[in-house]
Amino acid sequence: MRKKIVAANWKMNMTLGESTRFIESFLLDAADIREVEIVIIPPFTALAKVTELLENKSQSIKVGAQNMHWERNGAFTGEISAALLRDLFIHYVILGHSERRRLFGETDEIVNKKVRAAHEATLRPIVCVGETLEQRDKGNVEKILSIQLRGSLKDLSEKELQETVVAYEPVWAIGTGRNATPEQAQEAHAFIRQTLREMSDETTADRIRIQYGGSVKSENAQELMGQQDIDGALVGGASLDPRSFAAIVKAARDQK
Numbered sequence: 001m002r003k004k005i006v007a008a009n010w011k012m013n014m015t016l017g018e019s020t021r022f023i024e025s026f027l028l029d030a031a032d033i034r035e036v037e038i039v040i041i042p043p044f045t046a047l048a049k050v051t052e053l054l055e056n057k058s059q060s061i062k063v064g065a066q067n068m069h070w071e072r073n074g075a076f077t078g079e080i081s082a083a084l085l086r087d088l089f090i091h092y093v094i095l096g097h098s099e100r101r102r103l104f105g106e107t108d109e110i111v112n113k114k115v116r117a118a119h120e121a122t123l124r125p126i127v128c129v130g131e132t133l134e135q136r137d138k139g140n141v142e143k144i145l146s147i148q149l150r151g152s153l154k155d156l157s158e159k160e161l162q163e164t165v166v167a168y169e170p171v172w173a174i175g176t177g178r179n180a181t182p183e184q185a186q187e188a189h190a191f192i193r194q195t196l197r198e199m200s201d202e203t204t205a206d207r208i209r210i211q212y213g214g215s216v217k218s219e220n221a222q223e224l225m226g227q228q229d230i231d232g233a234l235v236g237g238a239s240l241d242p243r244s245f246a247a248i249v250k251a252a253r254d255q256k
């Protein structure tokens with residue numbers, strides 16, 4: 001059975017003081033939760049602080065980064081490599097978020113280079129895919145998801161695929177307050193799993209965790225994560241408040 005994974009994507013928010021207050025408060029609610037894997041994904045500036053605050057506090061809470069460069073090191077001013085993240089004991093990295101694709105020109109090819117570099121450094125990627133509203137209205141959801149998955153996850157071994165988390169994030173649902181309905185999300189997730197099956201094999205596809213992201217909040221979390229192929233959530237806005245994020249984690253725990 002797939003263990004649910006719920007991640008807090010803080011994006012470009014949270015000072016060191018705010019991060020500290022968040023972790024202290026969140027631990028009161030969530031330190032004892034074992035059934036769900038929890039990932040806190042702060043901005044680069046707070047990675048070390050959050051890691052330090054979580055040390056020896058909970059086996060279930062990991063730390064992730066929001067992006068990285070595909071090269072190991074070198075003259076890439078302003079960039080961070082997988083090795084630098086591992087140096088901070090980071091476990092996960094979000095790759096190919098729609099904000100990076102849209103605002104920073106990341107293509108599936110770039111995402112794929114990063115995904116392979118992450119695995120090489122034993123960093124687990126959370127790879128985001130999802131259609132825009134225009135693509136959905138034109139009936140192109142499956143086409144877009146297939147292209148993004150096959151491009152971003154190209155040339156990975158079965159083991160690497162199993163250690164990859166896929167996040168289905170319809171672009172029209174991110175930060176808009178308008179989440180996909182549980183049925184819409186399940187339909188996309190089932191298609192993603194089917195595509196992963198075609199790209200590898202049955203066992204591998206059954207082991208890959210697929211998160212839903214896009215306006216997840218405590219009110220809709222339980223129903224979304226109750227769907228057969230939804231194995232967790234990637235949470236933006238609602239993850240900035242420790243109580244609301246803890247409520248989403250509990251919704252994941254209370255599923256099965």
Ligand code: PGA
Nearest residue numbers: 174175214215235236237
């Ligand atoms: P949101 O963001 O929860 O604020 O919609 C989700 C994401 O971008 O990962």
